[in-house]
Amino acid sequence: PxxxxxxxxxxxxxxxxxxxxxxxxxxxxxxxxxxxxxxxxxxxxxxxxxxxxxxxxxxxxxxxxxxxxxxxxxxxxxxxxxxxxxxxxxxxxxxxxxxxxxxxxxxAVSVSLPAIGQGVVGIECRVADETINGLLLPLNHDVTSICVRAERAFLKKLSGGCQVPIAAHACFTTAGTVKLEGLVGSVDGVNIIRGHAEGTVGTEEVIGMSLADELLKAGAKEILDEVYGNG
Known part of the structure; x- marks a missing residue:
């Protein structure tokens, strides 16, 4: 809002x-x-x-x-x-x-890829309330925040919601890069399109959008059109 x-x-x-x-x-x-x-x-x-x-x-x-x-x-x-x-x-x-x-x-994540932001608590507040924003700041976890930005960018590019067969999970690699895994699946599980993308810190939203584009080109668009009733 x-x-x-x-x-x-x-x-x-x-x-x-x-x-x-x-x-x-x-x-x-x-x-x-x-x-x-x-x-x-x-x-x-x-x-x-x-x-x-x-x-x-x-x-x-x-x-x-x-x-x-x-x-x-x-x-x-x-x-x-x-x-x-x-x-x-x-x-x-x-x-x-x-x-x-x-x-x-x-x-395991390899068996059931989580929902975007699964396991995360986010806190929303007024943009203009500097006092509250300042008090909340110590609660922010940078690594989680970066990972969630990648996941949310992936979901946004796919125009997905909570009741759509879309999953994504981002984590940091031992090399310090951000790795994102994502999938789009048909409701019956017959067609699962899965992929991953990796990049440096600061490009997490680009990582999410690029992976979404990759899956859309691989057939995710047709799956989502069917789920949304656009097919």
Whole structure:
């Protein structure tokens, strides 16, 4: 909104997705397996995220994806009541609420690429309020802020929102450069277009836009047109 801005980006918590297994699965012979390997053929997985579901289906097209809504407690309760074999949640949310359980399996970024800004807390305030901006400044985490700028530039170029199968995650390499991974996927997971871009600090928004352009040329435009109903 006019007059407001994203004043600071706090240090990122765990950006991964987490697969939480049901008591039924944990009691089965498959409980000694990790992640999606613990799920039997045709298992029911709860998530309302197209980003998560398309990546799961790309690896396991046999899975049945069902809608899951509500706060964290509601989602965990429905899992424990037997509505699902597993659900997918943000690892950061589980950690912030100190939820720990052997049934929680973090999914590597290579398996489930996170949402833009996942695990990050941003603080918005009035642009003209110098006092508040000054007080908030120590909370800003430079590394996270740079990474999030790359991710947001990627999303903006794709004209994406929160209910679109788009994912991106940026990090610093050992060489001090910024590396961004991104993907656009079809809702059924059949077509996943994934790529990466890398550049120096200060060019993070260029990195995000260039990766978006690369994916659009590789077929992401057709996928997004179908999702938006423009095809």
């Amino acid at each position: 006019e007059g407001l801005h994203l004043s600071v980006i706090c240090e990122r918590e765990d950006p991964t997705d987490a697969l939480v297994l049901s008591p039924r699965v944990m009691a089965s012979k498959r409980a000694d397996k990790t992640g999606i390997d613990a799920l039997a053929e045709g298992a029911v997985v709860g998530t309302s995220s197209l980003r998560r579901s398309c990546q799961l289906l790309s690896m396991r097209p046999d899975l049945k994806i069902e809608q899951l809504r509500g706060n964290l407690d509601t989602r965990l309760r429905r899992l424990n009541e037997g509505f699902f074999d597993a659900i997918v949640l943000a690892s950061a949310g589980l950690k912030r609420l100190a939820v720990e359980d052997a049934a929680i399996h973090a999914l």
